[in-house]
Amino acid sequence: MINLTSDNLQKIEKFILDYSGIVISRIPAKGIQEKIGQHIALLGLNSVEDYIFLLKSPSGGLIRDELMSRITVAESFFFRNPSQFKYISTELFSEFVENRRALDLNEIKIWSAGCAGGEEPFSVAYIVKWFLRAKPDAKFYITASDINSRNLEKARQGLFKPRSFRKQSWEFQKEYKLPLTEENSDGYRIRREIREIVNFKFLNLKDIDSLKTQAGSDIILCRNVLIYFEERFRIELAAMFHKLLNPGGMLFLGETESLSSFNELFELKHCLGAYGYRKIRQ
Numbered sequence: 001m002i003n004l005t006s007d008n009l010q011k012i013e014k015f016i017l018d019y020s021g022i023v024i025s026r027i028p029a030k031g032i033q034e035k036i037g038q039h040i041a042l043l044g045l046n047s048v049e050d051y052i053f054l055l056k057s058p059s060g061g062l063i064r065d066e067l068m069s070r071i072t073v074a075e076s077f078f079f080r081n082p083s084q085f086k087y088i089s090t091e092l093f094s095e096f097v098e099n100r101r102a103l104d105l106n107e108i109k110i111w112s113a114g115c116a117g118g119e120e121p122f123s124v125a126y127i128v129k130w131f132l133r134a135k136p137d138a139k140f141y142i143t144a145s146d147i148n149s150r151n152l153e154k155a156r157q158g159l160f161k162p163r164s165f166r167k168q169s170w171e172f173q174k175e176y177k178l179p180l181t182e183e184n185s186d187g188y189r190i191r192r193e194i195r196e197i198v199n200f201k202f203l204n205l206k207d208i209d210s211l212k213t214q215a216g217s218d219i220i221l222c223r224n225v226l227i228y229f230e231e232r233f234r235i236e237l238a239a240m241f242h243k244l245l246n247p248g249g250m251l252f253l254g255e256t257e258s259l260s261s262f263n264e265l266f267e268l269k270h271c272l273g274a275y276g277y278r279k280i281r282q
């Protein structure tokens with residue numbers, strides 16, 4: 001296997017930063033170097049220069065995908081930070097449904113940006129189905145995106161192992177009295193009516209122009225993703241989320257993340273014990 005000197009590693013880290021915004025040292029997982037080394041060996045390459053050449057080449061999509069699938073952290077579980085889901089389902093949806101006509105809008109557009117294996121967008125789809133029981137005329141469109149194609153493929157299948165469920169995942173379903181999954185010999189399968197309302201797609205958040213497809217969003221969840229990015233990119237992304245949100249739209253981040261330097265664009269809102277960010281200026 002090729003010797004990954006610190007000089008070689010720096011070159012690869014620079015590529016990863018430029019391509020995805022990810023700062024490798026922020027990834028807690030061990031063995032990243034080995035994973036990259038194995039990838040280079042699998043491709044049968046003799047130098048890091050050749051590896052980087054392939055990663056940068058226009059036809060290197062599959063190689064870039066494979067590298068991202070190896071290094072990204074896909075840790076997630078259903079109804080993570082349940083207060084945010086409670087707030088969205090019991091307060092925000094009703095508000096948006098009422099404002100639809102005034103804003104001349106139709107669907108409520110929700111985007112899970114950095115959706116990992118699908119736990120987050122299926123939790124969203126679940127509360128949408130719950131809400132539709134009371135307001136069947138409401139219209140929703142859910143997009144779930146990620147840079148990790150392998151996880152997107154897995155998410156589309158809607159099959160999960162017990163580790164995607166925590167105590168709060170079961171408590172949430174008990175409270176909402178709606179089953180999320182059906183048991184399957186391979187684990188838990190998301191019920192079809194919930195599964196089929198999530199639209200998965202590949203989106204690299206670093207490719208800022210490609211995010212324009214998400215214009216007109218009402219809710220953006222980008223939770224536990226910004227922590228891996230450098231500050232400059234976080235600032236750029238938050239400004240882009242602001243542009244993509246409809247008036248009054250909301251951005252939700254992970255429990256340990258904050259947008260402290262954005263108080264002129266977003267207002268911090270208490271959401272039943274959690275937080276969200278409300279767009280405040282055009």
Ligand SMILES: C[S@@+](CC[C@H](N)C(=O)[O-])C[C@H]1O[C@@H](n2cnc3c(N)ncnc32)[C@H](O)[C@@H]1O
Nearest residue numbers: 020072076114116146147148204205206223224
């Ligand atoms: C820790 S998971 C968070 C999953 C979910 N949002 C949650 O909070 O449970 C982080 C996700 O961000 C994705 N990600 C990292 N960099 C990305 C980028 N540049 N574009 C899109 N997704 C990215 C990773 O592939 C991973 O699936």
